[in-house]
Amino acid sequence: MKTTSRREFLRVASGATTGMASWLALGRAPAFAQKRELTMLSWNHFVPAADEELRRQAQEFSKQAGATVRVDTIAHLQLPAKWAAEAQSRSGHDIVHIGGAAPWLYEKSLLDVSGFIDEMGKKYGGWYPFSKESAYTDAGWRGIPWFWISFPATYNETHFKKAGVQTPKTWDELLKVGRVLKKQGNPVGIPISHCADANTTFWSVLWSYGGKVVEADGKTSAINSDKTTQVIEWYKELYKDAMEPEVLSWDDASNNRFILSGKGSWIHNPISPYNAALAKKMPIADEINHHTSPGGPGGTHSAPPIQTLGIWNFSKNAELAKDFLRFHFKKENFDKWIVASNAFNHPPLRDLADHPIWSRNPKFAMLPGEAEFAHPRGWPAKPNAAVSLIDVNYILPDMVAKAVGGMPTKRAIAWAEEQVKLAIQGKLETKGKS
Amino acid sequence: MAVGQRAIEAAGTGVARPGPLARAREWWEQEHVFGYGLILPALLLIVCLVAYPFGMAIYFSLSDYWVGSPGNFVGLENFRDILGNEVFQRTVYNSFVFTSIAVAFKIVLGVWLAMLLFRNFKLKRLIRGAVLLPWVIPTALSTLAWWWMFDSLYSVVNWTAIRLGIISPPGPNWLGMTEYAMAAVIAVNVWRGLPFFAIIVLAGLVSIPREYYEAAEVDGASSWGRFRHVTLPLLKPVLAVVILFSTIFTFSDFNIVYVMTRGGPVNTTHLFATLAYQVGLNGGNLGQGAAISLFLFPMLAAVVFLQLRYIRKE
Numbered sequence: 015m016k017t018t019s020r021r022e023f024l025r026v027a028s029g030a031t032t033g034m035a036s037w038l039a040l041g042r043a044p045a046f047a048q049k050r051e052l053t054m055l056s057w058n059h060f061v062p063a064a065d066e067e068l069r070r071q072a073q074e075f076s077k078q079a080g081a082t083v084r085v086d087t088i089a090h091l092q093l094p095a096k097w098a099a100e101a102q103s104r105s106g107h108d109i110v111h112i113g114g115a116a117p118w119l120y121e122k123s124l125l126d127v128s129g130f131i132d133e134m135g136k137k138y139g140g141w142y143p144f145s146k147e148s149a150y151t152d153a154g155w156r157g158i159p160w161f162w163i164s165f166p167a168t169y170n171e172t173h174f175k176k177a178g179v180q181t182p183k184t185w186d187e188l189l190k191v192g193r194v195l196k197k198q199g200n201p202v203g204i205p206i207s208h209c210a211d212a213n214t215t216f217w218s219v220l221w222s223y224g225g226k227v228v229e230a231d232g233k234t235s236a237i238n239s240d241k242t243t244q245v246i247e248w249y250k251e252l253y254k255d256a257m258e259p260e261v262l263s264w265d266d267a268s269n270n271r272f273i274l275s276g277k278g279s280w281i282h283n284p285i286s287p288y289n290a291a292l293a294k295k296m297p298i299a300d301e302i303n304h305h306t307s308p309g310g311p312g313g314t315h316s317a318p319p320i321q322t323l324g325i326w327n328f329s330k331n332a333e334l335a336k337d338f339l340r341f342h343f344k345k346e347n348f349d350k351w352i353v354a355s356n357a358f359n360h361p362p363l364r365d366l367a368d369h370p371i372w373s374r375n376p377k378f379a380m381l382p383g384e385a386e387f388a389h390p391r392g393w394p395a396k397p398n399a400a401v402s403l404i405d406v407n408y409i410l411p412d413m414v415a416k417a418v419g420g421m422p423t424k425r426a427i428a429w430a431e432e433q434v435k436l437a438i439q440g441k442l443e444t445k446g447k448s
Numbered sequence: 449m450a451v452g453q454r455a456i457e458a459a460g461t462g463v464a465r466p467g468p469l470a471r472a473r474e475w476w477e478q479e480h481v482f483g484y485g486l487i488l489p490a491l492l493l494i495v496c497l498v499a500y501p502f503g504m505a506i507y508f509s510l511s512d513y514w515v516g517s518p519g520n521f522v523g524l525e526n527f528r529d530i531l532g533n534e535v536f537q538r539t540v541y542n543s544f545v546f547t548s549i550a551v552a553f554k555i556v557l558g559v560w561l562a563m564l565l566f567r568n569f570k571l572k573r574l575i576r577g578a579v580l581l582p583w584v585i586p587t588a589l590s591t592l593a594w595w596w597m598f599d600s601l602y603s604v605v606n607w608t609a610i611r612l613g614i615i616s617p618p619g620p621n622w623l624g625m626t627e628y629a630m631a632a633v634i635a636v637n638v639w640r641g642l643p644f645f646a647i648i649v650l651a652g653l654v655s656i657p658r659e660y661y662e663a664a665e666v667d668g669a670s671s672w673g674r675f676r677h678v679t680l681p682l683l684k685p686v687l688a689v690v691i692l693f694s695t696i697f698t699f700s701d702f703n704i705v706y707v708m709t710r711g712g713p714v715n716t717t718h719l720f721a722t723l724a725y726q727v728g729l730n731g732g733n734l735g736q737g738a739a740i741s742l743f744l745f746p747m748l749a750a751v752v753f754l755q756l757r758y759i760r761k762e
Contacts, residue, residue, distance in 0.1 A: 091729075094732060207624070207712050207713060208709070208710035208711055208712035208713075209710070258600075258618075258621075259600075259621045259624055259625070260600030260601065260621050260624060261624070262621060262624030262625070262712075262713050263600050263621055263622070263623035263624030263625075263629070263709070263712070263713065264600070264624075265710070268599075268600065268601070271601055271602075272601060275601060277601070399514060399732060399733075402731065402732065403727075403731045403732075403733060406726060406727075406730040406731040407535070407726060407727065407731060408711075408712070412712075412714045412715065415712075415713055415714045416714055419626075419713075419714070429534065432534070433533075433534075433535070436529065436533060439529070
């Protein structure tokens with residue numbers, strides 16, 4: 015056994031101590047033991063192939079960058095709790111899939127990505143207007159718009175031809191053609207019930223008539239207005255003359271069934287019924303077509319679901335995270351991801367939206383253009399928790415349901431105003447200051 | 449000290465000192481240690497799965513806790529807010545209508561079904577087992593089937609009724625009209641809860657001695673008289689327990705309403721659990737959500753208290 019001299023021991027020990035101290039001070043593992051690992055949190059995509067493609071890109075990037083990129087996916091309803099936990103403990107993933115009010119709620123925990131936004135905007139023909147509305151807070155860009163889901167009108171060409179009517183460009187025209195179509199036995203359908211589509215369509219119609227639910231400050235109710243009255247009167251007419259009472263009990267899949275059954279002539283929905291008809295080789299696929307979401311005196315507007323990415327400002331791999339997103343947003347990679355999602359994921363950048371999956375199919379050609387008039391819910395206010403409460407409590411469709419059920423329009427609006435005020439009650443301001 | 453003393457005695461009498469294993473066993477086998485040891489797993493489960501969430505719910509209900517942000521203590525503000533909200537008031541009303549009608553149907557039909565099952569007939573065991581099916585299948589699944597039967601476009605219920613000439617086409621839009629939607633969710637709740645009721649009542653029936661019936665027959669009691677004066681009084685304790693359970697289950701129902709109507713049309717079928725879920729989890733307002741669900745607690749506590757007192761008196 016080799017004996018260690020006292021001098022030698024001291025030398026080794028002090029070296030080790032200094033090394034240890036600097037390691038502790040830096041708060042990270044020594045370089046030789048560290049391989050950079052980038053982590054990303056996302057939802058389980060409705061089209062699972064999109065997640066597979068994202069993971070494939072992560073692997074490819076890992077090889078190039080000499081790092082490991084891990085993509086974790088969880089059920090979409092669990093995301094908000096995960097953001098909360100990560101922001102509170104200031105640890106977790108580097109890149110997170112956020113949306114809705116999250117850029118505002120986590121303003122102080124999210125990295126400013128303005129540079130990245132400028133760079134991508136210049137490279138790919140600019141961001142669609144909704145991008146800024148859904149990710150730009152008073153402090154700057156706190157999110158990177160990732161994709162959105164189009165919400166056009168879906169109609170049955172055969173029924174329209176038989177009735178001798180054109181596709182409606184405005185909601186008013188929809189009422190006119192709807193009257194003819196219902197007489198023919200093919201009513202139109204917009205849900206007035208507790209489902210997500212009922213919210214989405216109401217926002218579109220209200221905005222198209224120039225109305226709003228909350229003022230731009232996000233704290234003042236704006237629902238009690240002539241515009242809302244007009245919208246409700248329109249809904250009442252449509253319900254009476256162009257729809258059937260079944261819309262009061264619809265869920266998110268009911269309008270799909272309604273159009274696929276061959277009975278319905280027109281719905282407001284993502285392209286899922288058409289895709290389902292194609293996938294199941296239903297003959298009705300040939301009769302189904304899409305057209306741009308209708309507008310009104312206040313212009314054309316729609317409220318499609320918008321998805322965003324954020325980078326935590328406590329991430330130790332912020333630069334690597336941006337590099338990975340640069341890689342993902344490269345045209346060739348983003349294209350593959352769109353294809354994997356079966357045209358479900360619409361890009362927020364103009365040049366990326368120029369993709370044959372839409373342009374070569376005449377029934378899809380108008381879809382990317384829907385981005386021009388898309389807004390996050392609550393617009394002109396920023397998305398906030400009150401707006402999401404208004405949505406999940408179905409206040410807007412309930413207001414319409416009350417009115418079509420016989421409650422005087424004024425009273426229905428007064429009811430909704432009270433509910434909106436309850437949703438925006440003062441205590442929301444304290445949110446997200448952590 | 450018992451262990452120590454025994455050890456000394458053992459040493460004194462010259463017997464070998466017990467090993468550590470034996471001593472541990474001796475300690476374990478003492479009544480107060482062993483008894484609590486047996487309860488411990490159950491206690492841990494209750495603390496972790498019942499007491500802790502309950503405590504958290506109380507804490508949440510007194511704070512403005514939102515998903516994603518630490519809350520501040522706000523006292524009873526949440527309770528004040530929801531009490532003043534029309535949607536919550538409607539929910540309270542719905543819950544009472546739903547529970548009272550559903551439980552009433554379950555009592556009448558449950559006793560009736562139990563009497564039928566009590567008789568001797570072919571395949572008695574098989575049918576008694578089959579009757580339990582609605583209770584056994586996962587509610588979310590069976591309710592989906594019901595939801596489909598009440599669907600606006602493909603309603604089997606309407607199709608059958610129209611073919612039988614009971615109603616005129618197109619028939620009611622079950623889940624889109626206030627009274628019909630409530631009737632639909634109550635019907636499904638009764639369908640689901642009935643077997644539980646019937647089987648427990650059946651157990652009660654089996655335990656009634658035959659002699660009473662024979663004596664009643666000798667006295668010339670009619671079948672209604674036998675039911676009224678023999679069966680019913682002797683079933684009372686069992687009925688009280690089963691009504692107690694059924695009331696609790698019905699009051700706190702979630703699946704049926706959530707799957708079939710999501711509280712619609714216009715909140716006319718919302719129950720405490722579905723509204724709490726909508727506000728607390730979907731809306732992220734944990735404070736109010738917790739406050740809504742806590743409203744169940746005093747009401748159920750009152751039901752339990754009254755029922756238990758009644759049972760004890762009996």
